[in-house]
Amino acid sequence: MSGIARDLISLGVLHETQTVHGQGRPSILLDLHPEGAFFVGISLLEDPAPMVLSDFNGNIVARRTMPLSRDPEVIADLISEALPKLLAERKDAAQKLYGLGVALSGFVDERQASCVQSTLLGWQDVPLANIIRQKSGIDTFIENDAKAVAVSEKLFGNARDIRNFSVVSFDDGIGCAHFIGGKLYRGNHGGAGEIAHCTIEPGGSPCRCGKRGCLDTVASLKAIKEMAKAEGLSCHSMNDLETEASLGNAAAIRVLHRAGNALGLAIAHLIQFNDPGMILITHVEGRFDGLFGTVMRQSVEANVLPRYAGQTPIRTQRVDGDLWARGAASIAAHNFLIGPTPN
Ligand SMILES: [Zn+2]
Known part of the structure; x- marks a missing residue:
């Protein structure tokens, strides 16, 4: 574990906060470095589609929009086009970009890779994460809108200390x-x-x-x-x-x-x-x-x-303008930090 921690510290993802003296060897508390990793989040629930850059604390540090399309290949092209402009707004973000998340309305498989079904987008079994990954070169995960918001609340929001909770999205x-x-x-x-x-x-x-x-x-x-x-x-x-x-x-x-x-x-x-x-x-x-x-x-x-x-x-x-895009970014952060979320 300490080897992994050392690697993450050298990458700038973790940083030491304080030394705690108790029984035995003193221990060092580690925390996530807010600027240690960045994630992109995109919401396919709105037109134009919001696109945000989030730091490791869930703060939105840059935002853009792109036109919404129902064609997965076009979506991947639009993301690849918009990405350099989004990353240009924050120094170092391109070097520390560890993932991209997409929130959409519909069912998503447990690998967070394929949209099983979406009435809004008219999709059935669309391997969206792979299509985006191939064009952008970035690790990509997709998620249902309400689930993305729940993950965002758990990682960065009001539910950090709550083990059992539900999100109901009213739309x-x-x-x-x-x-x-x-x-x-x-x-x-x-x-x-x-x-x-x-x-x-x-x-x-x-x-x-x-x-x-x-x-x-x-x-x-x-x-x-x-x-x-x-x-x-x-x-x-x-x-x-x-x-x-x-x-x-x-x-x-x-x-x-x-x-x-x-x-x-x-x-x-x-x-x-x-x-x-x-x-x-x-x-x-x-x-x-x-x-x-x-x-x-x-x-x-x-x-x-x-x-x-x-x-x-x-x-x-x-819902403010960032809610779903922030949720999408948190899906990428969650995968980087903890791994995917199958049961
Ligand atoms: Zn019904």
Whole structure:
């Protein structure tokens, strides 16, 4: 171990912080050197696609965007073109670049190499990591968006000291990822935690997955907007809906109640199954300080065992421009530091 530590110190990845005198030989505490390694993260969830350069503490030190494409070869070309410009913004980064991560919407295999399926990108079994690696020459790993955010929270964010937690991403669709016992949990087929397709209203509206009454059909941002439209409301955002509800519009109140209840019920099940130390909800434009958030929290409390009520902190975080790209970079950092994340 000390041999490996010496190598990493000479590479500048680790540095000595202090000497601790206890029983036996004094020991030296080692820490990651923030500028010891850099990682690139790219989000394929937005157009244009954000691309960031992250240091070893998860700080974003440079950012660019590139056009989004659905053609894997074109994506790899665009990355290879943009990469030198991104690296030019930070001295030494090119010499200390240890990996590239890509976050996308869809299923990813446990080697973090192939996209098994993505509705958004229209992909089935696309070996994206290899295609990018061949063109860029950089070790590349890909990951599902919610899982990338969970890894980023575990490595650099609010979940550093939490062994068990879940991320719920609230967007046009609902995504989810779990850390269990300090490790990202994938399940047997990579589909662990896909709460979007839990049946919440048996026999309810048809879902794009082929079932009926899935959480996605009631509580996703897309579903909420569709329900509002069906109620004859001309609300284009959660903000509009919350405003209407606060003015006493019964239809807006009905929609937010139904959606908040459904999301709360799914999260209550999640708490009941896994007993996590935290639930982190990331959201693009959802508001959790109004009726929707209140009903969601009430629904969680009402549907967990009484002794669990109030025991699980539920945090909400608005997605800033870097969230998914930072998550993608953390996938590369995680692989460099700990290795891939199969169960
Ligand atoms: Zn479904």
